[in-house]
Amino acid sequence: MITVEGLTKRYARTVAVDNISFQVQKGQIVGFLGPNGAGKTTTMRILTCFLPPSEGKATVAGFDVLEQPMEVKRRIGYLPETPPVYPEMEVSEYLSFVGKLKGLSGPNLARRVDEVSERCAVADVRHKLIGKLSKGYRQRVGLAQAIIHNPDVLILDEPTAGLDPKQINETRDLIKGLAGDHTIILSTHILPEVEQTCEQVIIISKGRLVATDSVHNLQNRARGAETVLVEVAPRDSAPFEQTVVQRKLEQVAGVSRVLLRDASPARAVFEVESLKDKFIRGDLARAVVESGWNLNELHTTAMSLEEIFLQLTGSEPAAAAAETPGEAQ
Amino acid sequence: MRNVGIIFKKEIDSYFVSPVAYLLLTMFGLIFGFFFWNAVSYFVMVGIESQMRGGGGPMNLNEYVIRPLLSNVSVVGLFFIPMMTMRLFAEEKRTGTIELLATSPIRDIEVILGKWLAAVALYGCMLLFTAVNFAFLFRYGNPDWKPLAVGYLGLLLQAGGLLAVGTLISTMTRNQIIAGAATFGVCLMLWILEWVSGYETAAWAQVLAYCSVITHFESFAKGVIDSKDVVFYISLIFLGLFLTSRSMESLRWRS
Ligand SMILES: Nc1ncnc2c1ncn2[C@@H]1O[C@H](COP(=O)(O)OP(=O)(O)O)[C@@H](O)[C@H]1O
Ligand SMILES: [Mg+2]
Numbered sequence: 001m002i003t004v005e006g007l008t009k010r011y012a013r014t015v016a017v018d019n020i021s022f023q024v025q026k027g028q029i030v031g032f033l034g035p036n037g038a039g040k041t042t043t044m045r046i047l048t049c050f051l052p053p054s055e056g057k058a059t060v061a062g063f064d065v066l067e068q069p070m071e072v073k074r075r076i077g078y079l080p081e082t083p084p085v086y087p088e089m090e091v092s093e094y095l096s097f098v099g100k101l102k103g104l105s106g107p108n109l110a111r112r113v114d115e116v117s118e119r120c121a122v123a124d125v126r127h128k129l130i131g132k133l134s135k136g137y138r139q140r141v142g143l144a145q146a147i148i149h150n151p152d153v154l155i156l157d158e159p160t161a162g163l164d165p166k167q168i169n170e171t172r173d174l175i176k177g178l179a180g181d182h183t184i185i186l187s188t189h190i191l192p193e194v195e196q197t198c199e200q201v202i203i204i205s206k207g208r209l210v211a212t213d214s215v216h217n218l219q220n221r222a223r224g225a226e227t228v229l230v231e232v233a234p235r236d237s238a239p240f241e242q243t244v245v246q247r248k249l250e251q252v253a254g255v256s257r258v259l260l261r262d263a264s265p266a267r268a269v270f271e272v273e274s275l276k277d278k279f280i281r282g283d284l285a286r287a288v289v290e291s292g293w294n295l296n297e298l299h300t301t302a303m304s305l306e307e308i309f310l311q312l313t314g315s316e317p318a319a320a321a322a323e324t325p326g327e328a329q
Numbered sequence: 330m331r332n333v334g335i336i337f338k339k340e341i342d343s344y345f346v347s348p349v350a351y352l353l354l355t356m357f358g359l360i361f362g363f364f365f366w367n368a369v370s371y372f373v374m375v376g377i378e379s380q381m382r383g384g385g386g387p388m389n390l391n392e393y394v395i396r397p398l399l400s401n402v403s404v405v406g407l408f409f410i411p412m413m414t415m416r417l418f419a420e421e422k423r424t425g426t427i428e429l430l431a432t433s434p435i436r437d438i439e440v441i442l443g444k445w446l447a448a449v450a451l452y453g454c455m456l457l458f459t460a461v462n463f464a465f466l467f468r469y470g471n472p473d474w475k476p477l478a479v480g481y482l483g484l485l486l487q488a489g490g491l492l493a494v495g496t497l498i499s500t501m502t503r504n505q506i507i508a509g510a511a512t513f514g515v516c517l518m519l520w521i522l523e524w525v526s527g528y529e530t531a532a533w534a535q536v537l538a539y540c541s542v543i544t545h546f547e548s549f550a551k552g553v554i555d556s557k558d559v560v561f562y563i564s565l566i567f568l569g570l571f572l573t574s575r576s577m578e579s580l581r582w583r584s
Contacts, residue, residue, distance in 0.1 A: 048432040051581060073434040084429035086339075088346050100335045101433040145429070 007056035018207035031198035040187035077151035083142025087131025102149035136167035231297035254278030336443025414495025415509030422503040476552020483549025486562035493569025
């Protein structure tokens with residue numbers, strides 16, 4: 001649905017996007033992930049024909065953004081970083097204006113305005129001035145205008161930025177609900193967002209592509225070694241000393257490292273890392289119990305995308321990018 | 330064409346939903362009314378004097394009232410133009426709604442035409458508003474309506490040119506105040522250029538005087554449609570709108 005090849009965008013002083021290539025299949029929901037200034041907005045602006053690329057090629061639904069911008073624009077719904085709303089318009093007036101811009105008219109237009117108002121939960125404020133709406137409502141009006149013409153592709157730039165947690169959840173659910181009908185690219189600098197909303201993730205940093213893979217694969221890939229959190233407490237009269245417990249844990253087969261996380265006379269919490277491809281939870285539990293202590297808690301902490309992200313963008317970004325094929329799961 | 334209409338309607342609505350349009354209409358109406366009653370009073374005074382001196386012959390309303398009035402209004406218009414165009418693109422750039430327009434299946438030139446036509450229409454409303462005054466003239470006097478119509482056409486053409494310039498300037502900044510001030514400066518320049526012809530007859534002075542929007546209005550004020558002046562205003566409109574579309578494009582390539 002979307003192909004990007006060798007895309008580069010240079011501003012006067014900076015290279016905002018540097019030789020990026022990726023593909024998005026029809027119906028996918030893809031997270032575009034990177035810290036501030038990574039070049040997410042710039043890439044999205046190129047895809048929506050707002051900015052021309054300096055080099056490279058981008059096509060949407062088979063149409064080139066430079067050669068057939070009108071065809072691309074017809075098929076795209078775009079929510080920029082700040083919702084492009086007119087504060088002096090009423091919600092329904094605004095949606096109808098955008099609908100007309102996108103080529104809708106007559107009863108079809110009226111129907112779509114009603115539909116998207118319902119879908120984006122702005123029907124109750126349809127006769128309010130947009131300037132008087134809260135940030136959350138304004139964001140949803142922004143979403144509503146993006147889908148008014150039922151576009152094949154939805155491009156959402158930081159759709160949850162600046163919202164409170166409740167609004168973030170509502171917006172995420174809304175986006176997930178849209179996933180079936182549209183191909184969606186959404187950008188974010190917040191990692192859990194991608195984990196919760198997206199199937200695919202494209203990670204960029206400083207304008208370069210760092211990784212593109214399914215969220216599932218990425219998590220698995222980074223979880224080759226597991227991290228286990230163990231909470232140990234003293235029982236009866238058995239001697240309880242952190243250093244002793246720590247040494248005991250270190251002796252378990254397959255353990256590479258033990259870190260003390262939290263300690264008090266009543267309990268001690270350790271973070272235990274395994275060697276690659278070793279499963280240590282059973283052995284850990286047995287070691288604790290056999291030493292006469294209580295095992296209060298034991299669970300693995302799945303490596304979050306955050307850690308993956310740091311791993312990828314931190315120590316060895318070039319290698320990570322090279323070995324990551326960009327295919328669907 | 331349909332797209333031009335969509336933008337046109339949106340701009341007209343936004344003029345009239347805010348106090349801007351009403352403020353402009355009122356101020357323009359008041360200033361015009363002031364000029365009008367001044368001209369009429371002067372006309373009456375001169376008329377009485379000439380009768381007391383025994384001079385005869387009916388005096389011409391067109392020459393004594395309408396012509397100076399139209400000339401004054403063409404200058405007053407220069408002060409109103411910036412207020413009508415400063416918002417057009419600067420505000421869309423500031424709030425980011427320009428991204429909506431630029432990523433919708435609508436051509437730049439359609440956006441530009443819609444906005445410019447809305448400004449011209451508002452100016453047209455302001456002119457219509459002033460027609461009330463002339464109702465009195467026609468009620469109590471007997472002026473010739475044709476020169477008046479020509480004068481109004483001239484005012485509209487002149488405003489069209491200046492509004493195109495204002496639209497162009499509005500694409501260059503995201504700050505309304507800067508757009509307004511710059512447009513005001515340019516309008517003022519286009520007016521006072523004419524003054525050089527008062528003391529200088531060299532070719533450069535003639536070129537400068539030619540560029541003055543006011544000199545081209547004189548024929549209209551007299552009730553004469555001079556094709557030379559019509560061509561000037563139409564060219565100004567085309568140039569202004571063409572440069573606006575270039576400006577939109579180049580902003581996109583640069584930023
Ligand atoms: N209009 C512009 N002119 C010059 N530099 C820009 C412009 N827009 C963005 N940049 C620069 O390009 C880089 C990428 O920006 P952006 O695409 O907005 O990143 P993101 O959306 O990921 O935060 C940043 O370093 C930013 O300063
Ligand atoms: Mg951004």
